Amino acid sequence: xxxxxxxxxxxxxxxxxxxxxxxxxxxxxxxxxxxxxxxxxxxxxxxxxxxxxxxxxxxxxxxxxxxxxxxxxxxxxxxxxxxxxxxxxxxxxxxxxxxxxxxxxxxxxxxxxx
Amino acid sequence: xxxxxxxxxxxxxxxxxxxxxxxxxxxxxxxxxxxxxxxxxxxxxxxxxxxxxxxxxxxxxxxxxxxxxxxxxxxxxxxxxxxxxxxxxxxxxxxxxxxxxxxxxxxxxxxxx
Numbered sequence: 001x002x003x004x005x006x007x008x009x010x011x012x013x014x015x016x017x018x019x020x021x022x023x024x025x026x027x028x029x030x031x032x033x034x035x036x037x038x039x040x041x042x043x044x045x046x047x048x049x050x051x052x053x054x055x056x057x058x059x060x061x062x063x064x065x066x067x068x069x070x071x072x073x074x075x076x077x078x079x080x081x082x083x084x085x086x087x088x089x090x091x092x093x094x095x096x097x098x099x100x101x102x103x104x105x106x107x108x109x110x111x112x113x114x
Numbered sequence: 115x116x117x118x119x120x121x122x123x124x125x126x127x128x129x130x131x132x133x134x135x136x137x138x139x140x141x142x143x144x145x146x147x148x149x150x151x152x153x154x155x156x157x158x159x160x161x162x163x164x165x166x167x168x169x170x171x172x173x174x175x176x177x178x179x180x181x182x183x184x185x186x187x188x189x190x191x192x193x194x195x196x197x198x199x200x201x202x203x204x205x206x207x208x209x210x211x212x213x214x215x216x217x218x219x220x221x222x223x224x225x226x227x
Binding site: 004006009010034041042043044046049091093095102103105106107108110 | 150156157163219220222
């Protein structure tokens with residue numbers, strides 16, 4: 001069964017609203033969580049890395065005020081896309097690493113901003 | 115900067131034919147190497163990985179890959195393609211356990227009946 005649960009799997013929102021995406025590790029404690037963005041027919045682009053209880057580290061060019069990441073517990077990280085615009089429409093995927101475990105990816109979230 | 119190159123954004127094979135997906139990396143030190151598969155609108159699933167030891171790595175669904183340091187390559191193969199293998203495949207490298215994964219551009223595999 002799935003060891004990482006990402007929710008929702010798809011969401012449509014109006015321009016200007018905010019959307020929260022959750023990523024949970026189900027069977028283990030996540031030491032580090034990563035958030036990726038994927039455009040159609042393209043590879044995964046790392047947005048940020050988060051460790052439980054500390055601020056996320058954002059990749060160059062990623063707006064931290066627009067993509068808010070909260071890693072509040074050892075099993076949950078959230079990505080909030082604030083004031084979403086059509087150009088934020090994309091596929092967002094979380095990755096979860098546990099201590100001495102391989103990386104597990106969430107099922108992804110298809111965000112469409114209209 | 116380290117990079118991963120997958121030759122061919124799209125590969126098409128007939129069912130039962132050999133699958134070969136190419137991956138080369140640029141690095142001065144041996145990295146950890148991975149192959150992932152992605153089905154439409156889903157996350158990534160690990161096919162196989164190389165960390166240390168035997169350079170021929172066997173993964174799930176009959177796939178295998180060989181790490182060739184002299185060629186800085188980690189090509190993915192499967193002797194006989196199945197229709198269910200049609201998906202997007204990503205090669206990735208990391209330079210430490212749990213570190214940042216650098217992905218290739220991806221290769222879309224189509225399997226013809």
